[in-house]
Amino acid sequence: MKIASICVHGAKDKNNTTGAVAVPIYQSATFSHPGVGDTTGYDYARVQNPTREPLERLVASLEKGAQGLAFTSGMAAVDAFMGLLAPGDHLIATSDLYGGSVRLFNVLCQRAGLVVDYLDTNNQSLLAKRIRPNTRAVFVETPSNPMMMVTDIRAVRKTIGPDVLLVVDNTFLTPVLQRPLELGADFVLHSGTKYLGGHNDTLSGFIVTNHLEYAERLRYITKTVGTGLAPFDSFLVIRGLKTLHLRMERCQYNALETAKWLTSQPKVKKVYYPGLPEHPGHALSQSQAEGFGAMISFEVDSAQTAENVLEKVNFILYAESLGGVETLITYPLLQTHSDVSEEKREALGITDRLLRLSLGVEDLEDILKDLAQALA
Template identity: 75%
Template structure:
């Protein structure tokens, strides 16, 4: 099945007895046993639930992985994956990352002595220098949040070697445009709150892997701490995923139009979008992704212009998220990246003049005209 068909049919239950076309919400906390020592396959919903299981089947197929796990949020997925590392392990991470990931790594550094070194993971030499003989994992976000830097996943696999666990956050591109497991990653992570559920109404997260040992440990963590996704949110995510391929393509068209339009605006100094030919990751993106996605960041001429845009958008919403049907504008400085230390934020280019746009699926001209009014 091609990926568009998987989006629509991939959650189907092979043992469906009722003919229900939509996967039902199994709103049951516990399951009766047919006999002593016997099980229907379900015992208690913290461990597994049929609706969550259908969603996990679907996301694993989309990422072309053996096993998928659905969590209550992207951060819950990330925390579970970090649970595969041991206290005092070393990890190398992309320097430009979602601020919540940096916060989690800082907490783990304090609590477990996890040593996280940040570097430009797309710079072969820097990456080589940063890797140490006892580095256990490399964590890559590509394109990165919010500077849209692209990392060559195949190159990281080659430089890090087979012993290092390569974890890729694929939130920005989705499996419709990029499948990191096929490029050498061991684990793919998603904030499913974004494109996968897609309607700004559900929090969820995913981890997908081909490695049975990782999958077993992740299942043990979910069973133990109870961070698996609820039945109703699993249902909403399945529903959202049915149209993922359509939404991401439509949003990408809007992103390309907005990037080209912003590039010409006198108050816009720089546009970061891998779809633009001048973007440093443009050619690389073409070799590892089938699209450029629908996220853009751009620098305006002054902090006052940034504030003006945030306060004057009407159709576009000033809100902290991405990947939904609605176009959102975010101010990374005070929202997504507020917890990143100032010195590091500035070195990355996350200034008081940087705005991030997540293009939705509205009419292109309506979006451009809202941007025009807001920029003035």
């Protein structure tokens, strides 16, 4: 089936005896055994539960991968991946990265004896130079958060060779627009809190891989730690995924039109959106993705203007997240990237004049009207 049909029909309850169209919420912590040494396939909900399991299969099939795992949040997914590494391992990550991933890498991983290096993962000669004998993995976010830098996934695979693990955070584009496993990644990771869930009502995270052995190790981690997604949250993400393809189409339309409009606003100095032909990652995006997504960052003329916009927006919400049906505006400096060092923020362009928009599915005219009055 094509992606749109998988979104709608991809989650199936294998225990269905009633004809229920929706996968039920199996709100049970434990499962009784038919006999000694016998199992229904479910024993204890930390290990697996019958609402999470179809969701994991659904996300795996959307990403064209063999195995999917659903976590309590995107960060729980990143942390589980880090559990595959050992003390002394070297990790390379995209320099412009979601601030929570930077916090996890800097604080928790360095404490665990892992060495983390940040660089522009689209600079292949630099990347080749930084590979060390102990480099275990490269962690790529593309487009990156919040500067919308695009990394060539195929080129990274070629540069790092077959032995270094390639992880791609696909939160911004979703499998509707980009499928990193088909481009050479070993793992694709998501904050399902964003577009996959799509309604700003639940946290979730995902990892999909074709490496069965690593998938088993990840399952061992979730079963041991208890970071698998709960039944109710799994239900909400299954429901959200049914309209993922439609939401992406509408969000992306709103984003492209809003990006074009922003470029003509006197108080807007720069617009970062790969869908604009002048964006340095425009052609590359076209070569590896089926769209540009619905995230825009833009720089205004002063910190005062940035503050005014955040204070004055009406139905556009000043909130930290993205990927839902509601249009959100974020101040990366104080919100998503507050834990990134000032020096690094300055180097990347995350200033007190930078704002980030996650376009929702509202009427475009209303979005532009709200932005216009906030910028006035």
